[in-house]
Amino acid sequence: MFEGLLGPWHLLILAAVILVVVGPRKMVARWRG
Structure with a gap:
């Protein structure tokens, strides 16, 4: 369940x-200014 959160998609979403x-x-x- 939490494996997806540690995947590349999680990093991409977090960066976005x-x-x-x-x-x-x-x-x-x-x-x-």
Whole structure:
């Protein structure tokens, strides 16, 4: 059951979530200067 969570898909999903959450924050920080 938990073997799937430790697979490549879990890493890809985690990376995607981090990009979606952190990306916009960095963009806003740059715009606000």
